[in-house]
Amino acid sequence: MRKTFLALLLAAGVTPALAQEKTFELKLSHWVPASHPLQKALEDWGTAVEKETGGTVKYKVFPAQQLGKAFDHYDMARDGIADVTYINPGYQPGRFPIIGAGELPFLMSDAKGGSMALDAWYRKYAEKEMKDVKFCLAFIHSPSTFHSRLKKIVTPEDIKGMKIRPAHATMANFVTQLGGTNVQSSAPEVRDIIERGVADAVTFPWGSVVLFGIDKVTKYHIEAPIYVTTFAFVMNKDKYNQMSDRQKKAIDNNCTTEAAGRVGEPWGKYEDAGVEKIKALQGHEVYKLTAEQTAQWKKAAEPLVKTWGEGVKKNGGDPDAALAELKASLTKYNALAQ
Template sequence: MRRALLAILVAATVTPALAQDKTVNMKVSLWLPSAHPLVPSTQAWAADIEKASGGTIKMTVFPSEQLGKAFDHYDMARDGIADVTYVSPGYQPGRFPIIAAGNLPFVFADPKKGVLALNAWYRKYAATEMKDTHFCFAFMHEPGALHGKKKILLPTDLNGVKVRPAQSSIGEMVKLFGGTNVQASAPESRDALERGVADEITFPWGSLMLFGIDKVVRYHMDVPLYTTMFTYNINLNTYNSLSPAQKTVIDDHCTAEWAAKINDPWADFEANGRLKLKSMEGHEVYPLTDQELGEWKKAVKPLHDSWAGAVKKAGGDPVTIDAELQAALKKYGAGI
């Protein structure tokens, strides 16, 4: 009797439009391992979409690069290899110059506030910069740092050092300071360090242990050096084929609030990783002096000029775009 009543109540919450819709099965591709906190939060997001759609939108989450390599995830959404993909725009230098502003060093200090600022700022630009997919939302990890086999204190210490950068803006920083970039996705990074192909890596704290990178590095610079921007992108044909009611469900789940729900458990995971590394034997988590930090902030200024040039080349107005980003950072208290 109770089950029958529950079924009636559930049915009553489904709009007539959704009740008439055909069932759509969508593949969600993540290149992170199953143990990563983004996986269960994405599964919860998918489950809520299914519930809100009255069961007419069913999503299956595929972690661990099951459907394709990390570097390919934007094109996988564009080409329909997956219906929704987890994209790191910074994996493809020059392709997404506007969102690259968030990848510059010393921009975001707080990922939870940062998610709100990022979506408020970038959404209107995503409509053109990522026009061959349907942009859902953007988010970021807890500020990452430099980890490696050598204690790096000043930008000049990177001269001649092989570094796996988190994304293209950090790659530019490495070159600016005389280092050599080693291209490797997150899942490939431990192997690069273990084989000596790379000496240092920029990476968030908790994920360092999740990917086993803590086994091959010892020194950890304790500063909020950078964040990496990520997006969820939907195949255009998949989105356009949805009914109006189903599109509304997707739109209601492609908000800054949902980006925060996806992101916040990851932010906590990374922050806890920093605390854990501090207590681990064989690891040195070291701060910089005010003078050393000042040297870093001064040395990375040319990267902003390079970003502005790339935006201008793509037809954008870097002065306006940067002013809007700074305003969003101030509004949400997310900046450094």
């Protein structure tokens, strides 16, 4: 009888090991629209895992905050509300201080190389900083900038008195340092707060300005690579630990530095294409900074390195070593801004 059962399994293409494995359907959660390139990135990730596990690990993607607010996605993975989530560590100032190095202005030049460099560098730090989840991979979007409604922002002094929605904690510190006021909101809420006059400007990537309708409420755009935002995919530890060794290996095979590049590159291209889209819109002014103005911005950003370093020290880290390692990783992956 047992031989007959095994023969049936093998005829169906199912090995005995596969037959004994528990089947999982992973809930993959994010907070941007389903039309965002991140949707496909998560679908591709889930498909790769499903294929490598012979269909014993399936997936379903939940976009647009269906399972919870953008700010809550790390805790959602920790608590098992979702199995794999997309997080912006900078949405929670002070909670993940080390990865904040990736947010420092004028540091990264390229989405694919920057994603791989950030991921390769951060893995050892994630073991401590994100210890209550399984860290999968880290990545960035393309270098991004200020988009404003009422006036051109040309020099750092122009921020004084403005209400700005920052991309993350580091840009929030920058705005405060320059005399502006921060207005906190997740990406899906940005258009509304600018439309209502709650904020005057936003730091945002180019393609997403159009995707989220922010082009309808802004007019002036600096064409300069001022900052990037760091992101990560994280997974519920309990769900991962319930899996067989073979299933875990499939997850691990898709939680690599190479996988980080595969997530970062298409999103980067999508955001970069937004520059020309906005230039083509009526009533918009896209303008470059002079060499002198760029130098002013870089000088104004210098204190942010010290602020970031103090946050790392408070958590027992060595900021000088960490930043030197990150720059070395960026150099290796040809993504260090000049």
